[in-house]
């Protein structure tokens with residue numbers, strides 16, 4: 001390996017390391033906040049902090065979510081109750097831009113997030129204060145096992161999301177989305193909270209090591225380089241057939257015309 | 264120097280000739296005339312991709328191990344390291360990641376396979392729409408249908424070899440289609456798979472089918488196809504100097520040899536470019552076959568897609584008879600329908616001859632517009648096939664275009680019965696319209712582009728009359744000449760001024776200017792076809 005290549009590789013490793021530190025750090029902060037929220041009463045400082053976060057969260061909630069979810073998140077005709085969905089569901093839905101829902105449809109689409117990190121944490125704290133529910137998972141990619149993750153992914157996720165997480169159609173206009181834009185934490189949250197038409201995979205199905213493994217595999221398969229060239233959307237044989245029909249055959253027919261005209 | 268080489272070659276040639284008396288044959292072969300029209304080169308794409316398949320396939324054979332025995336993968340693809348899998352899958356990963364040039368060979372092999380079947384289909388379309396299958400060429404048509412079916416089989420067998428998740432899903436579907444056949448189905452699939460699906464034997468058996476049995480038959484049939492072609496000679500489009508008794512074009516040597524040889528490299532170039540630039544069948548992402556796993560959007564290669572589509576479109580019918588359940592929802596779309604489709608395809612030349620009571624020999628081709636019924640039937644059948652094909656990928660279409668999956672199935676069911684007759688009617692109108700515009704040219708001459716203004720202020724374009732020498736008369740479907748008003752000449756010979764205005768992608772060519780007898784001709788065809 002040349003020194004530049006080694007340098008690049010090292011830089012890549014450093015970047016990945018940094019990324020995992022960042023993830024770890026976020027997870028810790030989030031954990032701190034949730035802990036603060038859920039910690040037993042009587043701790044003067046944390047109660048003050050908690051009530052501040054919950055307070056802010058309630059305000060935010062009441063301005064932008066309550067029209068659909070009800071003034072106390074108890075649910076309305078339009079939207080389900082959020083009591084007991086936990087911080088993980090709120091973080092997933094809001095950080096992936098699905099909530100606040102723009103317009104009703106078969107399914108909420110992923111969008112640019114409308115709130116910043118602090119606001120999302122406050123809303124999550126508020127919803128978590130209503131009743132216990134899944135907390136925002138801590139993702140530890142280093143703990144993940146790529147081979148185990150691949151196998152679990154193919155058994156539990158590929159039937160909806162396709163072998164490489166490229167997504168797929170479900171019935172009646174619903175769909176399992178492409179997983180490329182999801183962050184590792186969002187992947188873990190989706191696994192734990194099962195948004196909409198996705199099943200919930202709780203702690204009795206997957207332990208944390210298994211979740212870390214799946215997240216690691218999703219990260220790998222959606223971001224890895226393609227040794228064979230253009231990936232054609234990673235949809236398997238359909239785009240391959242299309243390439244032959246719109247590139248291969250037309251190119252060769254054009255050549256026959258060219259040769260034929262020269263005869 | 265040159266004379267010495269010349270002498271050496273001459274001596275060698277004499278040596279061979281004195282023993283095999285082949286000079287006459289070789290001279291005739293070298294002087295054989297091939298038509299110049301571009302559409303005659305499509306069959307060559309199929310031939311050349313077959314050669315590419317043989318070459319790359321032999322390279323893959325050196326490293327591929329078609330056994331179902333379980334091994335622990337220990338190659339360089341990280342996400343599968345230490346995972347148990349079949350030897351077949353493991354050796355495919357080995358070819359892809361650890362054999363020098365292995366991945367590009369696999370990719371060229373696979374792209375060439377897709378091109379092989381596609382070019383057979385396009386070749387068949389040109390033979391169909393120009394009427395080249397008519398007497399005396401029905402046998403070669405039948406061989407062609409055989410080649411296509413074997414091509415599908417060969418591709419399916421090859422696609423199944425790596426024993427990955429997608430191909431295993433395909434094999435399972437094939438297994439259940441086989442089982443849906445009443446009486447013999449269960450036993451014959453049991454025999455083929457050596458037990459229940461998936462079993463240990465199928466990969467090894469498919470390997471024999473894929474590298475020996477089907478390629479052997481393909482090679483034999485291709486040889487027969489070419490020998491019959493050589494013996495019967497090419498068809499040709501109508502044109503000045505072209506008759507039922509001759510072939511106008513370039514000689515085998517040197518023109519055609521140069522053309523064909525050059526074209527081989529163009530085909531190879533296109534396939535190699537695809538193999539080097541576009542990833543195909545990334546089996547490492549699919550994972551090893553595991554009966555409890557399935558991926559969304561699991562599709563077969565495109566040429567099996569129509570079967571996938573017909574299975575997806577069929578409603579869930581089943582009947583119970585004699586204590587057995589007959590799954591009509593698999594039997595009809597998976598066995599009966601393709602049987603009818605290929606059956607009709609094979610029988611078409613005989614059906615057309617019977618319905619039109621045409622027993623004559625034909626060496627001159629029809630332009631599609633001049634046979635509106637045949638052309639419309641062809642477009643109708645292609646539409647039917649196309650709907651099935653698209654429906655084989657309806658989930659991906661639904662996902663990419665954000666339409667409901669259920670809606671696509673419903674639309675497909677309607678389209679399958681509605682679109683083909685509609686396309687028949689549209690094609691028919693287009694053919695008649697084109698005939699009319701030919702007739703227009705014949706009666707009023709060719710547009711010159713010169714505009715005159717009349718004293719009354721009206722503008723007219725000057726039309727030059729068609730020269731007799733430029734005129735190509737095509738017989739038109741005898742049933743419908745009355746649709747074209749203002750006939751000139753006998754009713755069965757409605758005129759088409761094809762070459763006069765340039766047609767079918769060919770600009771006015773030298774054909775029209777060079778007197779017929781100065782063109783190269785296949786001399787022995789002048790006396791006897």
Ligand code: HEM
Pocket residue numbers: 313316317319320321323324327355358369372373375376377379380414415417418419420421422423424425473474478543544
């Ligand atoms: C006689 C010539 C041929 C030989 C010796 C040959 C050999 C092979 C071998 C050893 C494999 C397995 C290795 C691998 O999957 O990478 C393979 C795969 C395959 N073959 Fe062939 N083959 C031949 C002709 C054909 C033809 C005519 C077709 C199609 C019409 C075809 C289609 C395929 C396909 C689709 C695969 C799967 C390739 C993949 O893994 O991506 N082959 N062939």
